[in-house]
Amino acid sequence: MSKQTIVVKLGTSVLTSGTSKLDRAHMIELVRQCALLRKAGHQLIVVTSGAIAAGREHLSLTHGNIAPTIANKQMLAAVGQSRLIQTWERLFNIYDIHVGQMLLTRADLEDRERFLNAKDMLKALLKHGIVPIINENDAVATAEIKVGDNDNLSALAAILGEANKLLLLTDQPGLFTADPRNNPEAKLIEEVSEISPAIRALAGDSISGLGTGGMATKLQAAEIAGRAGIEVVIAAGHKENVITRLIEGHNVGTRFCPTSTPLENRKQWILAGPPPHGELVLDDGACKAVVERGSSLLPKGICGIKGEFNRGDAVRLMNLEGREIARGICRYQAKDMNKIKGLHSEQIDKVLGYGYGSVAVHRDDLVLK
Ligand SMILES: Nc1ncnc2c1ncn2[C@@H]1O[C@H](COP(=O)(O)OP(=O)(O)O)[C@@H](O)[C@H]1O
Numbered sequence: 253m254s255k256q257t258i259v260v261k262l263g264t265s266v267l268t269s270g271t272s273k274l275d276r277a278h279m280i281e282l283v284r285q286c287a288l289l290r291k292a293g294h295q296l297i298v299v300t301s302g303a304i305a306a307g308r309e310h311l312s313l314t315h316g317n318i319a320p321t322i323a324n325k326q327m328l329a330a331v332g333q334s335r336l337i338q339t340w341e342r343l344f345n346i347y348d349i350h351v352g353q354m355l356l357t358r359a360d361l362e363d364r365e366r367f368l369n370a371k372d373m374l375k376a377l378l379k380h381g382i383v384p385i386i387n388e389n390d391a392v393a394t395a396e397i398k399v400g401d402n403d404n405l406s407a408l409a410a411i412l413g414e415a416n417k418l419l420l421l422t423d424q425p426g427l428f429t430a431d432p433r434n435n436p437e438a439k440l441i442e443e444v445s446e447i448s449p450a451i452r453a454l455a456g457d458s459i460s461g462l463g464t465g466g467m468a469t470k471l472q473a474a475e476i477a478g479r480a481g482i483e484v485v486i487a488a489g490h491k492e493n494v495i496t497r498l499i500e501g502h503n504v505g506t507r508f509c510p511t512s513t514p515l516e517n518r519k520q521w522i523l524a525g526p527p528p529h530g531e532l533v534l535d536d537g538a539c540k541a542v543v544e545r546g547s548s549l550l551p552k553g554i555c556g557i558k559g560e561f562n563r564g565d566a567v568r569l570m571n572l573e574g575r576e577i578a579r580g581i582c583r584y585q586a587k588d589m590n591k592i593k594g595l596h597s598e599q600i601d602k603v604l605g606y607g608y609g610s611v612a613v614h615r616d617d618l619v620l621k
């Protein structure tokens with residue numbers, strides 16, 4: 253295999269082996285495989301969960317004796333993150349590999365400039381042979397600025413690092429036809445060529461009490477990374493030689509085929525970076541123009557506005573049935589959009605007293621879902 257950049261995401265379920273402590277013996281084994289990956293000439297980015305679990309362990313707390321409030325989780329993450337990074341540092345040091353910590357929130361990726369700064373920083377680490385160890389900055393992230401789960405964060409990391417592969421390691425061998433924890437008949441799906449609504453319907457939440465998001469967020473990550481041309485594999489973190497087998501080209505779990513026509517860089521960011529602040533409801537004609545003809549969205553085709561957004565914020569483009577058909581950057585704030593929706597573009601200047609052009613969302617700022 254040619255030299256590649258590979259993101260390995262390690263879920264809490266893998267790092268604790270299903271217990272309430274970090275399983276350091278297994279972490280050593282994972283680092284051994286990561287070192288082999290590097291020895292083969294590949295670049296490695298690690299996205300690690302486990303800060304909250306490490307905090308709980310250090311303070312000798314269990315799920316039962318601390319309430320899962322946001323403040324408590326942030327407190328546990330603040331204690332645990334430093335333990336977690338120290339553990340990774342010590343383990344990678346055995347193989348003479350340096351690590352660098354990157355703690356991100358969605359706010360760091362919200363505007364294009366901050367996104368590009370984070371990208372430069374990640375690239376600088378890789379260029380110097382340092383393994384980026386990424387987690388969400390849980391201690392400071394409020395609900396509004398959180399990515400929320402490390403599956404989506406790993407897709408963002410893969411886009412930032414222009415990775416070739418994203419390996420999501422968890423406590424199941426891959427995506428099953430139903431959650432295998434409560435469906436013993438469920439079957440492993442080895443390959444997914446398209447993440448259709450039927451595939452999405454198979455993915456449930458996390459019921460172990462350890463992880464965040466379950467298979468649902470792993471599919472979101474697979475979709476975002478796949479649209480950027482990145483191959484995604486979900487596999488069991490305890491499967492023997494799972495990382496080394498992947499780089500040798502073996503099937504190790506569920507493989508998601510990436511698109512053969514990756515989105516350009518700016519559109520990758522639109523899909524993965526800024527959180528949508530509102531919705532534009534499109535009439536049928538506008539939906540057709542946007543989806544089938546690749547047109548920009550004009551105010552004329554907008555029949556409803558939801559949410560408070562500023563000029564330059566990301567918004568969801570919804571059809572009349574309430575399904576998101578696209579996401580894009582809106583050129584007018586919500587207050588203005590409410591005044592110009594349904595109007596011909598020539599009327600914008602007259603109604604607002606100023607204008608930023610004829611389109612509400614330009615096709616260069618728009619990604620179909
Ligand atoms: N269709 C499915 N196939 C496999 N696992 C599923 C499915 N639906 C839900 N799950 C759940 O997803 C869990 C893995 O996600 P999660 O608990 O968030 O782990 P992690 O900490 O690795 O992110 C599994 O333990 C399983 O219970």
Ligand SMILES: N[C@@H](CCC(=O)OP(=O)(O)O)C(=O)O
Nearest residue numbers: 264302303304401402463464
């Ligand atoms: N950032 C959190 C983990 C969040 C998360 O998504 O967890 P997981 O589903 O186990 O990957 C932590 O370090 O505890």
